[in-house]
Amino acid sequence: MARSLPDGLAAAGSSERRDPLDHWSLLASAVAGRAVDVVLTDRPRAYADGEAIHLPRRGFDDGIEEEDVMTTVVVQAMLLGAGSLEPAVVGHLTARRSLARRYLTLEAERAIRVRASFVPRRVAAVVSSHWSGSGSTSASESLDRARSREDVPDAPAAFGAVRPRALRQSGDQARGGAPSKLDEQGRTELVITPEMDDEEESESANFMKALSSPLNLFGENPLMKWMKQNLGVGSRPSPEGGGVDGEMPAGGASWGDDAGPDAAPVLAVASHLATAAPAVPPGRFTYPEWDAIEGCYRPDHCHVRELEPAHATEVVRPVPDAALQREIARLGLDYERHRRQLEGPDLDLEAVVDFTVSRARRHQADDRLYQVRLKTARDLAVLVLLDASGSTGDHRGARTIFDQERQVVANLVDVLERFGDRVGAFAFSSRGRGMVRFQRIKELDGRFDDTCLSRLAGVKPNGYTRLGAAIRHSTHVLAAGGGAANRLLLVVVSDGLPYDDGYEGAYADADTRRAIDEAVAEGVGCLCVSVGAAKGEDALAELWGSASQVRVDDPTDLGDAIGPLMRAALDVAAHRGGGACSA
Amino acid sequence: MTTHLTDPTDQTDLELHPGDEPFYLPVHNEVKVFRAAWKRELPILLKGPTGCGKTRLVEYMAHLLEVPLHTVSCHEDITSADLVGRYVITGGDTVWQDGPLTRSVREGGICYLDEIVEARQDSTVAIHSLADHRRELTLERQGGTVLRAAPGFALVVSYNPGYQSVLKDLKMSTRQRMVAIELSFPPPDVERSIVMREAGVDESTAAGLVQLGGAIRQLDGQGLKEVASTRTLIAAGSLMSEGLTIVEAAESAVAGPLTDDRRIHDGLVQMIRSYLD
Numbered sequence: 080m081a082r083s084l085p086d087g088l089a090a091a092g093s094s095e096r097r098d099p100l101d102h103w104s105l106l107a108s109a110v111a112g113r114a115v116d117v118v119l120t121d122r123p124r125a126y127a128d129g130e131a132i133h134l135p136r137r138g139f140d141d142g143i144e145e146e147d148v149m150t151t152v153v154v155q156a157m158l159l160g161a162g163s164l165e166p167a168v169v170g171h172l173t174a175r176r177s178l179a180r181r182y183l184t185l186e187a188e189r190a191i192r193v194r195a196s197f198v199p200r201r202v203a204a205v206v207s208s209h210w211s212g213s214g215s216t217s218a219s220e221s222l223d224r225a226r227s228r229e230d231v232p233d234a235p236a237a238f239g240a241v242r243p244r245a246l247r248q249s250g251d252q253a254r255g256g257a258p259s260k261l262d263e264q265g266r267t268e269l270v271i272t273p274e275m276d277d278e279e280e281s282e283s284a285n286f287m288k289a290l291s292s293p294l295n296l297f298g299e300n301p302l303m304k305w306m307k308q309n310l311g312v313g314s315r316p317s318p319e320g321g322g323v324d325g326e327m328p329a330g331g332a333s334w335g336d337d338a339g340p341d342a343a344p345v346l347a348v349a350s351h352l353a354t355a356a357p358a359v360p361p362g363r364f365t366y367p368e369w370d371a372i373e374g375c376y377r378p379d380h381c382h383v384r385e386l387e388p389a390h391a392t393e394v395v396r397p398v399p400d401a402a403l404q405r406e407i408a409r410l411g412l413d414y415e416r417h418r419r420q421l422e423g424p425d426l427d428l429e430a431v432v433d434f435t436v437s438r439a440r441r442h443q444a445d446d447r448l449y450q451v452r453l454k455t456a457r458d459l460a461v462l463v464l465l466d467a468s469g470s471t472g473d474h475r476g477a478r479t480i481f482d483q484e485r486q487v488v489a490n491l492v493d494v495l496e497r498f499g500d501r502v503g504a505f506a507f508s509s510r511g512r513g514m515v516r517f518q519r520i521k522e523l524d525g526r527f528d529d530t531c532l533s534r535l536a537g538v539k540p541n542g543y544t545r546l547g548a549a550i551r552h553s554t555h556v557l558a559a560g561g562g563a564a565n566r567l568l569l570v571v572v573s574d575g576l577p578y579d580d581g582y583e584g585a586y587a588d589a590d591t592r593r594a595i596d597e598a599v600a601e602g603v604g605c606l607c608v609s610v611g612a613a614k615g616e617d618a619l620a621e622l623w624g625s626a627s628q629v630r631v632d633d634p635t636d637l638g639d640a641i642g643p644l645m646r647a648a649l650d651v652a653a654h655r656g657g658g659a660c661s662a
Numbered sequence: 663m664t665t666h667l668t669d670p671t672d673q674t675d676l677e678l679h680p681g682d683e684p685f686y687l688p689v690h691n692e693v694k695v696f697r698a699a700w701k702r703e704l705p706i707l708l709k710g711p712t713g714c715g716k717t718r719l720v721e722y723m724a725h726l727l728e729v730p731l732h733t734v735s736c737h738e739d740i741t742s743a744d745l746v747g748r749y750v751i752t753g754g755d756t757v758w759q760d761g762p763l764t765r766s767v768r769e770g771g772i773c774y775l776d777e778i779v780e781a782r783q784d785s786t787v788a789i790h791s792l793a794d795h796r797r798e799l800t801l802e803r804q805g806g807t808v809l810r811a812a813p814g815f816a817l818v819v820s821y822n823p824g825y826q827s828v829l830k831d832l833k834m835s836t837r838q839r840m841v842a843i844e845l846s847f848p849p850p851d852v853e854r855s856i857v858m859r860e861a862g863v864d865e866s867t868a869a870g871l872v873q874l875g876g877a878i879r880q881l882d883g884q885g886l887k888e889v890a891s892t893r894t895l896i897a898a899g900s901l902m903s904e905g906l907t908i909v910e911a912a913e914s915a916v917a918g919p920l921t922d923d924r925r926i927h928d929g930l931v932q933m934i935r936s937y938l939d
Contacts (some may be wrong), residue, residue, distance in 0.1 A: 105929030106936050109877035149936050196850060197877050199936045200870075429741070433803070436749040436756045442805065 100134060103152050107132055110156035110197045114362055114387075117152060125239030127155040127164060128246050132239075146201070147237055153202040154187055154238045160197070161190035161218075166247045168218045173243045178225050183234035183241055184210050185221035209235060362386075366551040368512070368582075371589035381512045381548035387534075388506065388518035394532035395485050397493035402638025407494050410645055411459025411566045414452040423451030459568065460501040460523060460561035462553050463488050465538065466573035467506040467518065472540040481540045483610040484572045486634040488520070489535060491570065491641075496527045501562050504535070507549040508542035511580040515548045523560035546577035547590035550605065554598040566649050567603040570641075574609050576618055588622055595623070604648030608641060610634060627651075686715070686722035687856055689848045696723050699841040700772075700816045705793045707837065708820040710845035713891025716820045719845065720774045729814045730771035732762035736781035745775075746788050746801060758804060763788065767799045770814030778819040783833065792817050793839040850876060853892055861899025867908060871895045874912060874937040878920075878930070886926065890916050908938045 103117040120126070120133035127133070132155045134148065158164050163186035172179040191198055191206050192214060198206075210232055215221040225231060368380040418427045427450040437444035465488050471481035488504055495502040503523040509515040518538055521531040550569065557567045577587035595605045607628045609619060620628050626647050629640045686693075696719070699706050708716045717733070724731035734745065747761035766773035778786060791798045797811040819840070848856060850872050857868040878890040894916050901911035917930035 101925055102928040102932040105881060105926065106877075106933045109880040109933060112880050145935075153936070196873065197880060199873075201936075429743070432751070433749075436751065439751070439756050440749070 103132075103148065106149070107152050107156040110153050110194060111160040112194070112197070113160070115156055115159060116363065124236060125151045125155060126242040126245060127159055127239070128242070129159075129164075132156060132159075133245075149199065150202050150205050150237045151239050153198060154190075154206065157190040157194040157198055158183075158186055158241075161186070161193035163190050163218050163221070164241065164246050165218060166243065168222055169241055169243045169246055171222055172241055176240075177233065179241045179243075180233035181231045182221055182225040183238055184231050185212075185215050185224055186218060187234060187238055188212070189215045189218075189221060205237070209238075364552055364555065366548050368547055369590040369593035371586055371593075381515055381545060381551075383515040383517055383548055383552045385505075385517045385519055388520065389537040390530070390533045391537035392533070393536050394529055395489045395535045396532065397489040398486065398635065400490050400494065400635060400638050403490060403494050403641070404497070404638075406638055406642030406645070407498060407500075410642070411457060411500065411564075411568075411649065412454045413456045413458030413565070414454050415456035416450055417453055417455075418450050419445070419447040420449045420451050421447050423449030425450050457499045458564050459495075459566045460557060460564035461491075461495050461503075461568045461570060462523070462557050463491055463502065463504045464549060464553050464569060464571045464573075465504065465506040465520070466544060466571065466575070467508045467538050467540050468542055468544040468575070468578075469508070469540050470544075471574050479540070480574045480610060483634055484574065485535055485538070487572050487608060487610055487631075487637055489532065490634060490637060491572075492521060492527050492531075501560070501564055502527070503556065503560065504531070505553070505556070506535075506538040507544075507552075508540070509545035509548070509579050510542045512545065512548070512582070514542075515545050515552070516542070517549070517552060523556070523562070543579040543582075544573070544575065544577050545579040545582055546571075546573075546587070547582075547594040550591065550594035550598055554594075554601050554603050557603050558601055565602075567601075567652070568645060568649060569598060569603050569605045570645075571605070571607045572609070573607055576622065591622060595627075599652050602652050604645070604650075604652035606641075606644045606648045608637070608644075683725050684718060684721040685856075685859060686718050687848070687852055687859075689845070689852055692719060692843050692845060693723070693726075695841065695843050697727070700727060703797060703811075703816070704841045705789075705817040705819070705839060707840035707842045708818065708845060709823055709842060710820075711847065711891065712822055712888055713893035714845050714847050715892060716845055717774070717776060719843075720772065720818055720820075724772050727772075727814070729816075730766070730769050731774060732766045732771060733774045733776060734762050735776045736778050736786075738780060738782060740781045740785050742785045742788055743803070745785065746799070746803070748803060763792075764799060764801065764809065766817075767792070767809050767811045767815055770812030772816045772818055775817070775819045777821060779821050789817060789819075790836065790839075793836065847875070847879065847892055853895070856892060857895050857899050860896045862903045863899040867902060868899065870908065870938045871898055871912065874916065874934060877933060877937060878916070886920055888920065890920065894919060909934055912938055 100117040100119060104115065107115040107117050114130075115127070116131035118131050118133055119136045119139070121136055122133065123135055123137065125132065125134045132152055134151060138148070163169075169179075169182075172182060187206050188210060191203055195203075212231065215224060362385045364383040364385075365379040366381045366383060367376040367378045370377050417423075419430050420427070426448055430445065430448045430450075434444045434446065434448055465484060467481070471484060472479050474480075492502050492504050501523045502521070504520040506518040506520060507516060518534075520534045520538065521527055525531075550571070553569050553571075557569065561567050577583075577591045579587070582590070598605050605623075605627060607619070607623045609628070609630045610633070619630075622628075627644065629644050631637055631640050696706060700723070708719065710716050720733070721731060734740070743761065745761045745763040747759055747764045749756045749758050751757075760768065763773050765771070775781070775786070775789070788799060791800060792811060792815075797815065799809045799811070801807040801809065847853065850869075853872045853875070854865065854868045857863065857871055858865060861868070863871075872895060875890040875892070875895045878886070881889065898908075898911045898915035901915055902908055906914070912934040913931055917927055917934060920930065921927050
């Protein structure tokens with residue numbers, strides 16, 4: 080039944096390079112019950128953070144069986160789905176590996192019951208053959224039992240590991256996180272904190288922890304373990320952080336913990352491949368960036384990730400705006416057929432048949448026999464892109480710029496939806512080119528309902544503004560989801576200039592302008608709305624062009640200001656993008 | 663300019679004959695609610711995802727209640743004449759031809775308007791007087807003749823909430839006249855029996871297919887517009903009964919129809935191999 084993987088390194092080296100793990104992410108998501116990616120890691124054991132399951136690259140180099148990959152993916156995914164990896168609980172496992180492995184055994188048994196309907200039968204069999212003691216009813220019960228003297232075996236390597244720090248970090252990012260002081264200052268330097276690691280933590284810290292926790296001394300006795308490991312008693316050396324226990328996995332040589340001294344060259348090859356074959360699972364996108372200095376694109380430079388923002392308890396209510404309605408009513412119309420008209424260029428055949436029938440029956444005949452095409456059909460798809468970078472958290476009077484921007488988004492989407500246009504709304508922010516986040520407030524399909532309004536309220540300003548990548552992704556979303564609409568429009572609601580790590584000044588402006596040009600060439604009209612008196616207003620107008628950028632003092636002033644801009648943007652896109660229709 | 667006259671009988675794709683009872687396994691109280699609403703002459707609104715058994719329920723109920731069934735699959739170009747009827751000219755004479763709605767009203771049958779919001783609102787305006795206490799159909803083209811619905815007549819409409827665009831929603835005034843029955847995919851044990859019976863596969867195979875279906879239904883917002891319905895699982899099972907392996911059958915009947923995206927397709931195939939191989 081077990082096979083070796085179809086696309087391993089050999090496939091990655093061929094001309095059509097694909098990430099070998101992409102096809103596991105749907106299975107992982109189904110088992111977890113939410114979107115989870117599967118990616119490669121250089122660590123020796125598989126683990127999950129809040130967003131992805133990381134599989135050891137080395138296993139693939141060694142030609143691991145598909146069956147073992149499946150076991151690991153499913154076990155980690157079901158732990159995510161069963162709430163076994165909540166930072167509040169697993170935080171207690173930090174730097175306590177043996178405890179973590181016993182916890183993993185207990186939680187795998189519990190998770191398989193919680194996610195029973197979604198766990199492939201073969202994996203269920205593997206997990207229950209490892210241990211079939213009495214089950215826990217909650218993650219915290221498993222934690223207590225793992226800490227106790229109960230005889231629970233360590234989880235095999237095939238189950239992967241628990242990494243509390245990875246979970247905590249991704250948890251903060253997924254929730255949007257409160258704006259830090261740095262975020263709020265907008266243009267401060269990005270500070271990248273090196274990742275501290277459970278498994279790299281110094282042994283002295285481990286030792287101190289062991290001494291400071293008498294409960295654990297009696298439980299699993301980490302002091303003894305530490306001495307065993309460091310004084311060379313018992314187990315053989317392992318590469319993890321300089322020698323903690325390196326047991327062989329239960330199922331034979333699958334995910335080897337014992338990488339040994341030959342690990343380094345393999346990693347060197349593999350990391351080269353990682354850049355050559357970027358991982359693009361569903362929900363993740365890569366885009367090039369225009370390097371004005373070199374005069375060329377940097378391929379696959381920015382990574383965009385679509386996320387679901389946290390729901391807030393409150394909602395942002397759209398405020399009715401008659402002027403805005405009037406403007407948008409005139410926008411993006413296409414011809415449609417009107418039947419049974421008194422006059423028109425064509426006969427309406429059905430009306431003619433009815434007319435003939437009525438005459439034959441000597442009834443009064445309806446003589447509206449014509450049809451005409453009038454410009455009344457809606458033909459517009461709009462994406463509203465909200466700048467959720469940290470600088471928008473600045474206060475302007477009682478409200479922040481972000482509150483006002485959010486109101487603009489709510490009003491605009493509400494009116495567009497009422498007219499039956501396809502309209503989507505996303506909030507974006509970035510932390511370097513590897514992390515451009517798109518928070519999905521409303522998709523182009525679907526209704527602008529309270530769920531969307533509470534998502535809008537749940538977006539928190541955070542991070543920076545990598546505008547070029549944001550515009551490129553918006554263009555992609557519109558082109559892919561615009562449906563039958565021929566007129567596509569991108570409205571960026573932003574307060575400032577593009578700025579991110581390695582993305583500022585002339586470089587950032589040039590890339591943004593390039594992205595706008597690409598969008599227009601694709602037939603997507605672009606404009607920018609900013610709210611409140613912005614400092615660099617001239618620069619903003621220069622970036623967007625005065626005809627595509629407008630500043631309003633208050634969200635209620637939007638109507639009169641935005642109409643001409645939207646028409647102009649659609650016209651430009653229609654002419655430059657080669658489309659035949661105009662606003 | 664294209665014009666086509668639709669023969670109303672084209673729309674009627676099913677008339678059941680006594681004896682061939684359609685297979686339907688009740689999941690909740692839908693049969694009870696349907697029967698009660700029919701008895702009390704209340705129109706019925708069926709909600710639920712594609713392929714969960716809306717049409718089959720109606721067929722089953724028509725058989726159970728021993729009334730004729732006229733099904734109309736609604737689409738944008740359907741006109742009120744397609745529903746109500748029209749005069750056609752036959753050799754110099756004008757002859758009235760009932761539409762499916764009018765026939766149901768006369769015969770006392772069930773008229774099932776499938777995916778009603780796909781039809782433009784002006785073409786379904788005739789259902790309003792049928793949906794309330796009057797239960798009358800006015801034939802404007804027959805000089806305003808008013809037909810009173812025969813006993814046994816029921817108006818049943820279906821729609822798929824997550825599916826339609828904003829413009830195509832059911833008017834609140836129409837909805838409020840109706841008794842709503844919400845259907846979803848059946849629970850695993852029921853769905854297993856359905857797949858076994860309809861596709862003719864053994865229990866373990868059906869269980870695997872149902873588990874796969876349930877797992878795919880977890881993939882909300884992962885690039886799939888629709889999930890694997892009971893119908894697709896039955897199709898996969900039926901292909902197996904024709905000699906395909908379970909993986910081949912599921913790839914053809916489940917993964918292929920759900921997506922054209924290569925990446926998502928590969929992900930589905932991996933799921934199929936994990937759950938079924």
